[in-house]
Each structure stands twice: as C-alpha cells, then as structure tokens.
Amino acid sequence: MKDSKVYIIVAVEHNTGIGKNGKMPWDLKSDMKHFREKTVSTIDSEKRNAVIMGSVTWESLPEKFRPLPNRKNIVLTRNSEFDAKNDDVLVKNSLPEAISDLKEDKDIENIFIIGGASIYRQSVDMPEVDGIYITIIENSYDCDTFFPQVPGRFNKETLLKEEEENGTKIKFYLYEKE
Template structure:
C-alpha cells in the first residue's frame, strides 16, 4: 500500500496561514470544507489521519482536541505524551512506517497534513506527496506564519469533491485550488 500525503491549508494573498497561533480570518464555510475533506472516507470502517506539528496541535483550542472523527498524529522531535488524544511521531518517514503496519494498516484511508509551515514543506518534499488542497483567500491579512513556496513543478488539477467557483463569506472572496506534482 503506497501511502500518499494530502496537504490542506488556507492562505491569504501574502501566503500567510496564521497570526499569534490562530487563523487571521473567520470563514465558517472554509472550516466546514476542511472538516469534511479531512474526515470523509469512502470506507466507513476506516478513518483519516490528520498530521500536524506540535505547535499546530497546541494552537487547536483544547475543546476541539483531538480533532473528532480522525486519527490525530503530532510530529515532534521532543518526547511528548498526549495520551489517547494523539499519536506522536518523530518524522514523516516514521508516520509512513507506522501507518503501513498493524494495527493502523487496515484502519487508515488518507493522511491529511494540516500544518504548520515546516510540516507542509517536509510533506511537499516527500516522495509520498500526492496533493495540495489550498484555499486561496483573496485578501491581505497580517500574518506571522506562512505557507512555504509552492514548487514550480506543481500543477492545478480538479477534484469532483471540491467546488471550482469563487466562494464568498463575510465580504471575503476565496477559492479552492488543488495541486499535484507534474
């Protein structure tokens, strides 16, 4: 089984993805899209993994941790004990190795990388990279965390599960884009 990494992120015009450990915007429909994409499976007996760095985990409000209906995996070089809330791994190859073995082997459908910047970068550089699902927010927000540059060999593709037209909420326009390596 070849495990593929799907990345999902939202970025504003300057490729910002966060400010002070939070999203700089409030878009309920975009959050619903994130939840649907990272939770939905074709096989009801399986779940998806949401893979994130330690800081991303810590920035999720406690009442929403772990992200429900998904297997939460946190990347960290530190020794962390997150109990039953999340599995801790040291690297992306460690995650791939863990998911390809029992007991997770038959329980996981997709791996969704949800941040932050360094985890996105490592995932795009990984031989297991498959797709980047990027919400382009057509407005400038002040940010202190940014999405890494998208490589030149990434090309736009379509997915029947993803709306192609421009969305709008609270006066903010945004669109969903999907990239694959050429």
C-alpha cells in the same frame, strides 16, 4: 503496502500568509467546513483518515476540539515528555516515519498533513505527497508565517469551488501531480 494517498491541506491569504502569533488570522466557517469534509470523509466507512500536525498547531486547537474528531491525530514533536492526554493520539518524532507507519495501517484510508508552517516546509518536497488542497482567501491579513511555493511537479490544478463569506472571496483548489 496499501494505497493511502498523502495530501497537504492549507488555507492561505493573498500573500501566502497562514498564521500569526501561533494562531490562524481568520475565522471562516466555509474553510472550516471544507477542511472537515476533506479530512473526515472516507470511501470505506470502516476506516478513518489521519491528520498529522506539529506540536504548535496541536496546542493552537481549542482543548474541546482536540483530538480532531473522527480522524486519527498524529502530533510531531521532539519533546520526549510531550503528553497529548489522550490514548488515541499518536506522538511521533519523525515525519517520514509517521507517514510510512500510517501507510501500513489498514485502518487508515488517507493521510492529511495539516500544518503548521514548519511541517508544510518539510513536507512540500517529499515524494510521498500526492496532492495539495489549498484554500486561497482573497484578502490580506497580518501574518508572521507563510506557506512555501507550490513545487512545479504539482502541475494539475483543479478549482473545486468558489465561495464568498463576509464579502471575502474564497477559492478552493487541489494541486496534483499529472
């Protein structure tokens, strides 16, 4: 098996909220840029990264942005009739199977779990996950979905950068296993 890393990537507000009514409660260009850079960039220019998401998060992407470009998109659903309307998109009904198939795929460099809440809840304790990229937005938003507590095994915290957008402080962290 090749050495793909598996990361969760998420943006949370002050109280760990991540979404409201199936959407992101904010529109912050600096976080979108960070998300794009982390999930697109590869060391090997012949490879792509993979992004795994639940069907609700897939549906929340504007049609013109899906599949997310320059990344292999995988949608998790239990609905056998689900149609992503794109031949490059993989539709899977099991998260562990999606990860192990991608780890075997020589064209994939790293794997990013990009939400939403139910997929974060299922993946945060999976031993396959090597790290968590968390953007902390230092502001409060009205949210109905939340990110679970970061497990203690991710005990190496790196502050990657700090930015400010429209008066809101944003901190970009990576949590890894020591």
